[in-house]
Amino acid sequence: MNRYALTVRRWWAVPPTLAVIVAVCWAVGTSEVPIPSLVGGMDGARLAYFTPILAVVAVMYCMERRLREAERTAVVPIRRLDHGAIILTAALAHAAGVLVGMDVARNITLLLALALLVRRVANEAAAAASGMALLIGTLITGRAYQPGGSATHTWWALPLYPAGSTTAWLITVAVFALALLASP
Template identity: 55%
Template sequence: MIYFRVVRRWWAVPLAVGLLCALCWAAGGTEVPVPTLLGGMAGTRVAYFAPLIVVVTVLYCLERRVGAAEGTAVVPVRRLDHGALLATLVLVHLAGLAVGMDVPRNLMMLLALALVVRHYANEAAAGGACLALLLTTAVIGRVHDGTGYASARWWALPLHPAGSVATWLAALLLLSGALLATGRPRHGVPGG
């Protein structure tokens, strides 16, 4: 279909997911130093930042449009976009079985943020907001418990363990809310 191949170029998403998997496998448990608010450095796994690859690719696909044609299309292009987003999530969750389930969960949260920011601003601001979220949670989202081990603050959702049911529910609610909130066209942008 021309929509998927030429206009939106959704074929780039499976390539981005492949790159995400390759990066996670190559990096393994490698950590990058991130400064903490109270001084010192903390290690953050490279896989923590890897979902940005897919989020930026999705933003690229969503920004490619033919406004006049989409505004008069018989099939609502927004529904096709939401279908492609859901297919992306399925693909990333399948990849998560190999690279860790925290990656698809974090991607859901980042994608929710990106969709909302893109809806009210643009794709560059959306990508920047996602990076800012990851950096903020990495820098000030950790706390040391009574035993001296580092754990995530309640609001630093991307740092929570992959098995946290509450974090998964929060990610699902955030993404569902973002899809509902961005279901309307942007003001002044045909088909956007």
């Protein structure tokens, strides 16, 4: 099964992707790109906010690669192998989060969970695209302004929560666990 994980599924592609995420986050720093908001005005979003998509695309690439006949007759359930690789990806993302920010690690975990749930009803391409749709959707509709005029996020926009938000972490872990249970 180790050969299957490395040659067919190509799980070796995930750690270099996380290294690219760290390099991109360091390179762009706090650079922002303007994003329109439905509540008015043009607000900015850090470029590092979009880097979790790279990890989701890498995982969905690995999940898409399969040999159906070999998986049906395998002694070791491939599902267990995939879940282990996905959990390891989340753990490695948190190790990388120490270098680039734990909000990036949380968003990788959240987008992986969303991708697994979408993959359940669609395919890997739709699963990867759903993460980008969530990020852009929360940027456009998930912002609000406090009475003092400072920008904040709405209660449902989890990717916009600060890295230290316990609520966002608990919801992310719950969605991730649900996604692992629901994945085929």
